[in-house]
Amino acid sequence: MLAAIIQNPTPDTVSYLIIGYVIIGVVGLGYVITLLIRQNNLRRDLEMLKRLEEEED
Amino acid sequence: MSATVVEGSPATTVTTHRPPLALTVLTVFTALMLLAASYMAFLYAPTELTMGAVQRIFYFHVGAAWAGALAFLVTVVAGVAYLITGKRSWDIVGFSSVEVGLALVTITLASGPVWAQFAWGKPWTWDPKLTAAAVMWLSYAAYLMLRQGIEDQRRQARFGAVYGIVAFASVMVTYVGVRFITATIHPAVVGPSASTGQGDFGMAPRIRNAMIFSFLTFTFVFATLLWHRIRLAHLTDRVALLKARLLSRLG
Numbered sequence: 001m002l003a004a005i006i007q008n009p010t011p012d013t014v015s016y017l018i019i020g021y022v023i024i025g026v027v028g029l030g031y032v033i034t035l036l037i038r039q040n041n042l043r044r045d046l047e048m049l050k051r052l053e054e055e056e057d
Numbered sequence: 058m059s060a061t062v063v064e065g066s067p068a069t070t071v072t073t074h075r076p077p078l079a080l081t082v083l084t085v086f087t088a089l090m091l092l093a094a095s096y097m098a099f100l101y102a103p104t105e106l107t108m109g110a111v112q113r114i115f116y117f118h119v120g121a122a123w124a125g126a127l128a129f130l131v132t133v134v135a136g137v138a139y140l141i142t143g144k145r146s147w148d149i150v151g152f153s154s155v156e157v158g159l160a161l162v163t164i165t166l167a168s169g170p171v172w173a174q175f176a177w178g179k180p181w182t183w184d185p186k187l188t189a190a191a192v193m194w195l196s197y198a199a200y201l202m203l204r205q206g207i208e209d210q211r212r213q214a215r216f217g218a219v220y221g222i223v224a225f226a227s228v229m230v231t232y233v234g235v236r237f238i239t240a241t242i243h244p245a246v247v248g249p250s251a252s253t254g255q256g257d258f259g260m261a262p263r264i265r266n267a268m269i270f271s272f273l274t275f276t277f278v279f280a281t282l283l284w285h286r287i288r289l290a291h292l293t294d295r296v297a298l299l300k301a302r303l304l305s306r307l308g
Contacts, residue, residue: 010104013111013175020114020171024121024164031160035285042292049299056306 080284087274087281094120094274097267105264114172120271121164124279126228128158129197131283133225136218145294148214151221152204153286157279159197166194177242186235186243193227200224 076084098116105112135151138144169187170180181187200220207213235241260268 010106011109011175013109016111016171016175017113020111020168021117023167023171024114024117027160027164027167031163031282035282035289039289039292042289042296045296046292046299049296049303052303053299056303 076285076288080281080288083277083281083284087277090274090277094267094271097270102263102267103261108172108176111172111175114168116267116271117275118165118168118172119268120275121161121168122232123272124275125158125162125165126232127276128154128161128279128283129221129225129228132158132221136221139214139218145210145214148217149287149290149294150283151214151217152201153290154283155197155200155217155221157282157286159194159201160282161275161279162190162194162197166190182242184241184243185238186231186241189227189231189235193224193231196224196227 094116098113102113102116104110131154132151135147135154139147139151173182174180200217203220204213204217207216235243
């Protein structure tokens with residue numbers, strides 16, 4: 001058992017792990033940011049339309 | 058955050074931008090769940106001996122895949138409900154769920170190649186499971202693009218409902234169908250499989266616990282994102298309504 005572990009040590013794959021989670025973070029956060037940007041733009045549009053409507057009245 | 062529009066008065070009034078308390082609580086809870094899932098993935102679960110640290114990608118890779126499939130199932134339910142009732146709210150649930158599902162499946166498809174690079178020696182192979190997943194992603198990306206090409210809202214909704222139901226076949230092939238194919242090198246994580254995957258590993262109790270927690274976490278991630286996306290769609294409708302009203306006055 002010990003000999004097998006020494007002969008086949010667990011590989012160092014931390015760099016793959018970091019790259020993987022950076023990708024997960026970028027995609028996940030990226031989507032959340034697009035939601036926030038769209039929401040803010042719509043809110044701005046809504047405020048502007050509301051003002052225009054009030055001016056019309 | 059979105060606006061509450063009080064209709065029926067001469068001037069449409071924006072009264073508040075605050076999300077409901079339940080959504081705020083759910084969002085905070087989901088963020089905490091993600092922190093806990095990260096703890097489970099990085100510290101609680103043991104390091105897999107053959108692959109080392111890279112195996113820890115598995116927890117979010119599979120969790121996102123599960124939530125993506127759940128999102129597309131919600132689209133099927135919303136599609137059936139729309140075809141029966143014709144209510145706009147079901148259409149909103151349907152396309153919102155597709156968008157969130159697509160983001161989740163993108164997490165799976167983008168993180169998988171990193172793991173594959175180590176386990177298989179190449180980031181991508183036209184293996185049946187991977188090919189099916191790519192076709193599924195393209196099917197739902199096409200759903201969103203094709204919807205945009207239809208101007209009439211009712212036709213758009215009918216198209217979305219039918220497409221969402223039919224496209225679910227690609228989900229069934231990806232998650233269930235390929236289990237009967239022995240030629241795949243992608244390991245089956247949950248349930249029996251006819252294949253012997255390369256990069257397969259045994260499920261130690263702590264690995265299983267972390268995986269189950271990840272499934273639960275991504276279910277909450279999906280629910281939270283869906284709720285936010287639905288609110289965004291309602292806000293879009295309100296802006297469109299106001300625009301149309303103003304244009305009709307000016308015209």
